[in-house]
Amino acid sequence: MFDMTLADDDHGALPLLFGRVLDGEGGGRPLNWEEVQHWRPGVEGETLWIHLLRTHPGVAHWLEHTLGVSEPTAELLTSDSTRPRAFREGDALVATLRGINFNSGAEPEDMLSMQLWSDGKRVVTLRRLPLQTPRMACNDLDAGRGAVDAGALVTQLTEHLVDRMSHSIIDMNEVIDEMEDTPVDQDTDGLLDKIASIRRNCLALKRHMSPQHEALQAIANGAPAWFEQHDRREIAETIARLRRYLDDLDISKESAVVLQDDIRARAAANSQKTQYLLAIMAGIFLPLSFLTGLLGINVSDIPLAHEGDHGFWVICGLCVALLGLELAILRKLKWF
Template identity: 65%
Template structure:
């Protein structure tokens, strides 16, 4: 994850960065003191402000400077991160989630981004660093970025969903690696990896399932400034997300199959060991009975005074053993 000085909270406000989109794919930076009172000076200009939602005073500023209703301002600055989207007059409000690629994070540690736009202004708010806004910022600075608020929202959703693919590929690679591991020697390690994969799949499905509904809501109920091209792009993103959710299900099922196979092998190994112990017991039970009978400490035991009696008993034991082995093989127990 790239960290830079500009990705820290600005000393004079919650602004992480701001760009005025020129409607041609480019844009120019604007400071917090100017962004707060910005008004478009040319047709097609849109202000995009990327904010840290944990900054003190942001909740009040959203209401006083932009006239955002109190419940919406609370949603934009809260830690309620379940994906959702709704239309509020001419404004679009949404919460989206993406894969957490920050150092030390697991894929299931999702990061959220709230957004609000009335077509002329676009606010994106986050708590933890996100790669996607920075990537789009680079495109704008190069002059090949989105042209308006609708295109920016569409691109944000598209890139956040596209980043899911890497996590899915990584999980599939781990599944392939597990299939090549030695089950006998790495049993516990394999079980731990499978459990982690299943947990990641369940977490991704739980978090990204609602995002599918949020994107459909944007496509269906977005305000008029969200044009037909943006709706088509959102529809493509929805289809991609649906495929990724299907891939997550496949990865989860593959992990379940591997886990079942591992358990089946372990059970078969235990059953084989139990079977062999049963065979051994079946062989030595008659011999133990014979030797135990001859070893009782009572009078009348034959062969007590005969030096050759031991060899007779040993010969009888060998004979009994041979008969048992022949019978077990005929019965296909061996």
């Protein structure tokens, strides 16, 4: 057995981030690593929960030799294999779940993983990067309104993971609504870049969260007996909520596609309109340019060259008459 030291979430170099003993009434008392080492199941209604930094050396060894976790499962709980999954191992529940990364500078698609192991009397959660969900559950315990047993703690953690997903979906939908009201002539490239980013986020969230749906189904259907019926109902509600969020992701993605097509269509229409006006102006001024160029060449015996000032006005009159004729023809052709 090796030594670990109690640590807060702000001290990721130490393995024990926090620990609580659930009292069965919604509260929990903190404990340090030495107390964790000597804690044994026995007191009615008490459940141990420890949150560990899985990258710390020796965590896998401790899981194997203290908790009795099998070597493959201990490797899974401490590895970088973060695809959501859940399975039953004897009387223990093992799961890998994902949550939205709300750390500073992170993108929604930068998902964070949380590994979980529980035998009904002890719950071990592990993470590599800071994840807010365990801290939220811990705060609920400290406030006296947290989980009462291992099953309730597992359902609460999954609820927090799924609920926080809705914030990213709402934010993306708000951005889409704002862009729908933005005039297309204002930074079209910027709008298209934002839409492309939203589409990438939707695809990434869908790719990461779809396996989580399957993992929660596995918990609901195959959890050990200590995972009570009301816990299964809670998980079922979480699964239904996750299914709605996945549907909302599809709607957000389709809305982004429609908006992207609409912006491109309007931008193309504006471009065509501009080209159309340029073509009309070119059609009007090309004959005039030809006439003035023809009569302005520096050769002898140009018509009207010896008519004094009257020649200039005659040429101006011809240009005006030609302009009027062109406008009449364009009007008749309904070009404008």
